[in-house]
Amino acid sequence: MSCTKCQVVPIIPKKGGEVIFSCDVPELCTKISLILDQQRINYVREDFYTLIASTECFESFLEHLCRFATLNKLERQGIRCLFLEHSQPLTPSILREMRTLQQYKDLMGANELSLLISKGAITTHFQPIVDLVYGEIYGYESLARGVNDDGSLIYPDKLFNWAKQGDMLFYLDRACRETSLKTAAVKNIKNKVFINFIPTAIYDPEHCLQSTVKWARQLEFDPKNIIFEVTETEKVEDVEHLSKILTFYKSQGFMVALDDVGSGYSSLNMIARLKPNIVKIDREIIDGIDTNTVNQSVFKAIVSLAKESGIIVLAEGAERAEEVAYCAANGADLAQGYYFGKPSPEPVRKLG
Numbered sequence: 001m002s003c004t005k006c007q008v009v010p011i012i013p014k015k016g017g018e019v020i021f022s023c024d025v026p027e028l029c030t031k032i033s034l035i036l037d038q039q040r041i042n043y044v045r046e047d048f049y050t051l052i053a054s055t056e057c058f059e060s061f062l063e064h065l066c067r068f069a070t071l072n073k074l075e076r077q078g079i080r081c082l083f084l085e086h087s088q089p090l091t092p093s094i095l096r097e098m099r100t101l102q103q104y105k106d107l108m109g110a111n112e113l114s115l116l117i118s119k120g121a122i123t124t125h126f127q128p129i130v131d132l133v134y135g136e137i138y139g140y141e142s143l144a145r146g147v148n149d150d151g152s153l154i155y156p157d158k159l160f161n162w163a164k165q166g167d168m169l170f171y172l173d174r175a176c177r178e179t180s181l182k183t184a185a186v187k188n189i190k191n192k193v194f195i196n197f198i199p200t201a202i203y204d205p206e207h208c209l210q211s212t213v214k215w216a217r218q219l220e221f222d223p224k225n226i227i228f229e230v231t232e233t234e235k236v237e238d239v240e241h242l243s244k245i246l247t248f249y250k251s252q253g254f255m256v257a258l259d260d261v262g263s264g265y266s267s268l269n270m271i272a273r274l275k276p277n278i279v280k281i282d283r284e285i286i287d288g289i290d291t292n293t294v295n296q297s298v299f300k301a302i303v304s305l306a307k308e309s310g311i312i313v314l315a316e317g318a319e320r321a322e323e324v325a326y327c328a329a330n331g332a333d334l335a336q337g338y339y340f341g342k343p344s345p346e347p348v349r350k351l352g
Helices: 026-038 058-068 073-077 101-109 111-118 156-165 169-186 210-218 239-251 267-274 293-308 321-329
Strands: 017-023 043-045 050-055 079-085 122-131 136-147 192-197 226-230 255-261 278-281 312-316 334-336
Touching: 017 026, 017 058, 026 043, 026 050, 050 058, 058 101, 073 079, 073 101, 079 101, 101 111, 111 136, 111 156, 111 169, 122 169, 136 156, 136 169, 156 169, 169 192, 169 210, 192 255, 226 239, 226 278, 239 255, 239 267, 255 267, 267 293, 278 293, 293 312, 312 321, 321 334
Parallel strands: 136 192, 192 226, 226 255, 255 278, 278 312, 312 334
Antiparallel strands: 017 050, 017 079, 043 050, 122 136, 122 334
């Protein structure tokens, strides 16, 4: 069984209708009515806490209200809104869609992201990951990009900033996972594919990940060629929740990897508790590792623990031949970075 959150991307309607305002205190209701008077918007004040306004376009109405009205954040949090299309009945299920004005303001910042996801304008670039023993391509990390109508790209930092503003990490994370699988299938990639995911975007693995598993099976991927990679490993607070997610992935035959290992104080503990198939040593550790003795000590500690547990070690962010040589000579199995290739829409098939 699925849940509503897994099926619906929140988009602010551009339709006309009525907006119901429910305020925590009468003073906020009075302030809203004064703002609507100034903007010459028709409304009816139902009682001390509630008023109903008419609008031809809910999106434009909210944009104007949030950007130009003299309401601070605390006031916006005390005002809840509900949009009803013309002749749409008010039902208990509709009432659950009521959001605070502040939530709508945040969602406006993510509205462009909602549209990108809705029209399938998320794509994937691939960065090669190299087997240091055999000197050949082991697989690719899939990296999300948004695509504007003019073909220009929107990079992950902006996409995920929008997602955080509008409480849309779940939707973006899911879209990126599914797009990675579909694009890898279209590009006929037979190597390993590393797919990022954010643990905090997944609240119930069996529900939230069912569409990802469905696509992997439908596209006939060999499960062992799909590696789900935990991003922002050093920021994980609920390790038990992450463990449940990794256990679910493993139960479906997939491999799992920890990203950014070495950047947080708890990295070694995380490896021991979660027992991933692969650990990716953070690029800050790999940067200048051929001459930086402190980084070398961290690297060797991670490699030692990984080897004891049968875990594959990947050096991330390698940009120089000297860094690659050090990592290969001191226990790294795989490497990734600009030295081998930048992310690109067409996967690199052979090393130069």
